[in-house]
Amino acid sequence: MSNPILAELIRGGIVESRHSGAIAVSDPEGRIVLSLGDVTRPVFPRSAVKAFQALPLLESGAADKLDLTDAEIALAVSSHGGEPRHVETAAAMLAKAGRDAGTLECGVHAPSFRPAAWALLRAGEEPCALHNNCSGKHAGFVCLACATDRDPHRYIEATHPVMREVMGAVNEMSGAALTGDGVGIDGCSIPTQAAPLAGVARGFARFGTGAYLGPERAKAAARIRRAAAAEPFLVAGTKRFCTDIMTIFGERVFVKTGAEGVFCAAFPELGYGIALKCDDGGTRAAELMMAGVIAKLLPLSEDETEALKRFLEPVQKNWNGIEVGRLRLAGVLA
Amino acid sequence: MSNPILAELIRGGIVESRHSGAIAVSDPEGRIVLSLGDVTRPVFPRSAVKAFQALPLLESGAADKLDLTDAEIALAVSSHGGEPRHVETAAAMLAKAGRDAGTLECGVHAPSFRPAAWALLRAGEEPCALHNNCSGKHAGFVCLACATDRDPHRYIEATHPVMREVMGAVNEMSGAALTGDGVGIDGCSIPTQAAPLAGVARGFARFGTGAYLGPERAKAAARIRRAAAAEPFLVAGTKRFCTDIMTIFGERVFVKTGAEGVFCAAFPELGYGIALKCDDGGTRAAELMMAGVIAKLLPLSEDETEALKRFLEPVQKNWNGIEVGRLRLAGVLA
Numbered sequence: 001m002s003n004p005i006l007a008e009l010i011r012g013g014i015v016e017s018r019h020s021g022a023i024a025v026s027d028p029e030g031r032i033v034l035s036l037g038d039v040t041r042p043v044f045p046r047s048a049v050k051a052f053q054a055l056p057l058l059e060s061g062a063a064d065k066l067d068l069t070d071a072e073i074a075l076a077v078s079s080h081g082g083e084p085r086h087v088e089t090a091a092a093m094l095a096k097a098g099r100d101a102g103t104l105e106c107g108v109h110a111p112s113f114r115p116a117a118w119a120l121l122r123a124g125e126e127p128c129a130l131h132n133n134c135s136g137k138h139a140g141f142v143c144l145a146c147a148t149d150r151d152p153h154r155y156i157e158a159t160h161p162v163m164r165e166v167m168g169a170v171n172e173m174s175g176a177a178l179t180g181d182g183v184g185i186d187g188c189s190i191p192t193q194a195a196p197l198a199g200v201a202r203g204f205a206r207f208g209t210g211a212y213l214g215p216e217r218a219k220a221a222a223r224i225r226r227a228a229a230a231e232p233f234l235v236a237g238t239k240r241f242c243t244d245i246m247t248i249f250g251e252r253v254f255v256k257t258g259a260e261g262v263f264c265a266a267f268p269e270l271g272y273g274i275a276l277k278c279d280d281g282g283t284r285a286a287e288l289m290m291a292g293v294i295a296k297l298l299p300l301s302e303d304e305t306e307a308l309k310r311f312l313e314p315v316q317k318n319w320n321g322i323e324v325g326r327l328r329l330a331g332v333l334a
Numbered sequence: 335m336s337n338p339i340l341a342e343l344i345r346g347g348i349v350e351s352r353h354s355g356a357i358a359v360s361d362p363e364g365r366i367v368l369s370l371g372d373v374t375r376p377v378f379p380r381s382a383v384k385a386f387q388a389l390p391l392l393e394s395g396a397a398d399k400l401d402l403t404d405a406e407i408a409l410a411v412s413s414h415g416g417e418p419r420h421v422e423t424a425a426a427m428l429a430k431a432g433r434d435a436g437t438l439e440c441g442v443h444a445p446s447f448r449p450a451a452w453a454l455l456r457a458g459e460e461p462c463a464l465h466n467n468c469s470g471k472h473a474g475f476v477c478l479a480c481a482t483d484r485d486p487h488r489y490i491e492a493t494h495p496v497m498r499e500v501m502g503a504v505n506e507m508s509g510a511a512l513t514g515d516g517v518g519i520d521g522c523s524i525p526t527q528a529a530p531l532a533g534v535a536r537g538f539a540r541f542g543t544g545a546y547l548g549p550e551r552a553k554a555a556a557r558i559r560r561a562a563a564a565e566p567f568l569v570a571g572t573k574r575f576c577t578d579i580m581t582i583f584g585e586r587v588f589v590k591t592g593a594e595g596v597f598c599a600a601f602p603e604l605g606y607g608i609a610l611k612c613d614d615g616g617t618r619a620a621e622l623m624m625a626g627v628i629a630k631l632l633p634l635s636e637d638e639t640e641a642l643k644r645f646l647e648p649v650q651k652n653w654n655g656i657e658v659g660r661l662r663l664a665g666v667l668a
Binding site (some may be wrong): 002005009011012013014016017018019020042043044105106107108109118121122124132172177180181182183184185186188189192194260261278279280282285304318319320321322324325 | 336339343345346347348350351352354356376377385395439440441442443452455456458466514515516517518519520521522523526528594595612613614615616619652653655656658659
């Protein structure tokens, strides 16, 4: 079965490119409110479930013990641009755990926010693990290990007690695989677990409301949502969809991107969780689909409608700043 | 009608992402040898038809008058990485026309080959129009204008005599639009013309054989093919599909990428032209599809089979160098 086309790139009066995908919107009980495409086959939600992966950090009491701030908790669920504030915050988390960047096992890449990468290079500096877009999540794992008196060494392995807790949380929240097919390795070297979009959406409905969660987990979820709403810059960065959307909507929308075209969200006031994937892995289309879901489902003020516009018809400009194309929603979302 | 899935990304034992697309293989008369998906609807071939756009530079006698080398002609049909040799060659072309980088109207971006961009930044230098991946093509337009005593100013406009000749050549080779819907603006600010994949494939069959072309055009096409085969580095650059494939196959394969998932090729020995597009614009899948077409159609030696392997199952590694996924062909091409 092929998924419906949900986004199109328009150039010179015709459709240049097409993106198909699947979207699940669920309530906390697992009732599907909206379903487009196949929402039952397993999908790797990748970084879009960092909020689930961070639950043990809160539930264990580690975050309180180390006195983690909203900014630090937001960074623990982030895919950040490697901008100076992201790097400093990750370093501060590690310092609270009595560690430094040398304990991170996420690998090294230059800041994904290009001006930050350029500034680094122009200053004659080298990228380090703190610049990795997952350094906040990994700093969270190190905090969890150290605050609970466990050696963080090889915390990225599925057999490490910290990673077992992390994988367990993802499994409980979304029905994700724990072993075998459907468990892969993520860009930052930790296991990534496949789950049906319907399961991930249900998990985010629970994450956004606390329904069907134990009291400690519900409290942890609320704390993460509050932290992300208070510090949306820490969740992504400059000119990033997650940061911009949470800046507009505050606690009304928790939203998180994942590699290969995944996006997840929670709309607490409606009790809905959302999980979507652009089949081809395209972030531009996944962002547009999420903007379309927000526009379709969430009651919007005039200001919010206005603010959402640029995400609903993103303009492509060329190297001379000339508009050359536009993305637009297609099919049911149009 | 939706196009077939032709490429898949595998991670953790399951399919993570899927790419659909269309492929046309034609002979010079327009007989379709292989057709997957819809090859009749208009597609922007983008930079994949730079070889057609360069025909007037050769046919006019401008290239001979300015004594352009193989390297310079190869650069005129390139989408290059902005590496030092690309930049120097573009500058040399402009100097032969009595001009410099100030005449280029392609816009400025940093070298797309990341180590070249980093080296530039570390040296405290700024990117200029010569680093634009289209600077060779634009230098060719400037050479054409100057060698034929026409002012290159605003050569990027559809109404400029040089651009009229360029657009005319693309139209004649592929049936591409000249006005109205199906004419857009490319990343480098010149018009980009949509044509059916079947038409583009037929054009490349003629480009690869000279059949159905006038003697001047056939000579120009042969010159471009020889130049690209002699200087494949100039057509793209380090770690680039076009360069690597033409390095392996020499004059047996002319291949050229275009933005938004387009790939074109000519296999002169078979008399075939190939045009394909990955629906979602993904380059990784377009490259894989082209590798699949080469493997399927071209008689290969053992060495060539071996050399083609890494293009047929490209490995994805993460920031720690761990293999996390593999692309593979799907459907008819598998």
